[in-house]
Amino acid sequence: MAVRVVTDSASGIDPSELERLSIRTVPLHVILGDRVLTEEELRQPDFFESVASLERLPRTSQPSPEDFAAAFRSIVAKGHDVLAVLISAGLSGTMRSAEMAADVVRSESQGARIALVDSKSNSMEEGFAVLAAAEAAAAGADLVACANAAEETTRRTRFLFTPRTLEHLRRGGRISGAAGLLAVALKIAPILTAEKGLTSVAGVARSGKAAWKKISSILRSDVERFGFRRAAVQYFADKAEGMRFMAEVVQPVVGRAVPLVPIPAAVGVHVGPAVGVAYETELPMR
Secondary structure (H helix, E strand, O other): OOEEEEEEHHHOOOHHHHHHOOOEEEOOEEEEOOEEOOHHHHOOOOHHHHHHOOOOOOEEEOOOHHHHHHHHHHHHOOOOEEEEEEOOOOOOOHHHHHHHHHHHHHHHOOOOOEEEEEOOOOHHHHHHHHHHHHHHHHOOOOHHHHHHHHHHHHOOEEEEEEEOOOHHHHHOOOOOHHHHHHHHHHOOEEEEEEEOOEEEEEEEEOOHHHHHHHHHHHHHHHHHHHOOOEEEEEEEOOHHHHHHHHHHHHHHHHOOOOOEEEOOHHHHHHHOOEEEEEEEOOOOOO
16 A cells, blocks of 8 residues: 555646656646636647736636545555645635545545645645655655655745736736735835745835845745755746746755746736746745
């Protein structure tokens, strides 16, 4: 019996890593009008440009309980334990769908062992918790140890990102229209993060470049205090901007290039063009 890890597509883990560590992904849905967009459509380089001019932005929807139940059943049927490490319950109903699915599968299969971990974030901050669990499973750890590995990782990670504008957050109802207009008038560039499972403001700057400098300062402070384990630069809509961000913000602090990972579409449609960094330290930051 082994532990198999399940996550959702908001984690943004590279497909090669999913395959290497036998991680099962259950997709969140991006809906345009009355149509659910396919994974192939979401991966297209011009995906953002194709929807940016629309009057109404795409919507997102969590996986259904049956989506998770199907994934859990297939793992349990092979005699394995299931560990689902998922997007923050404060950001999505995904965790609740997985809880309902776990209850159903436990009732169907006596002795089925299914555990759930709330990553309290999304994108690669969630992804690092998933990877920690899967790496522990690959080393032969049991279900409890794998869950502990994921939970401990959430105390060592941070995701800092800055959107190019607040327009998508305003149009999506994540901030008020008045707040968006005020930010534009004052030329404020927010630095956003996930804290206690919710999106929060880590700082503000008077320009995009100033926001980059502030992210660099926070990253450097964390690395100096808590050490450095790994990081990923994240971007939505503009890969070239992500590469510049890596060269100007991340590499000078950590001393090397790190993976460049797109922000998952189910997250990116809410923030629009953005760039940032998710990182894990050696010691707990919280």
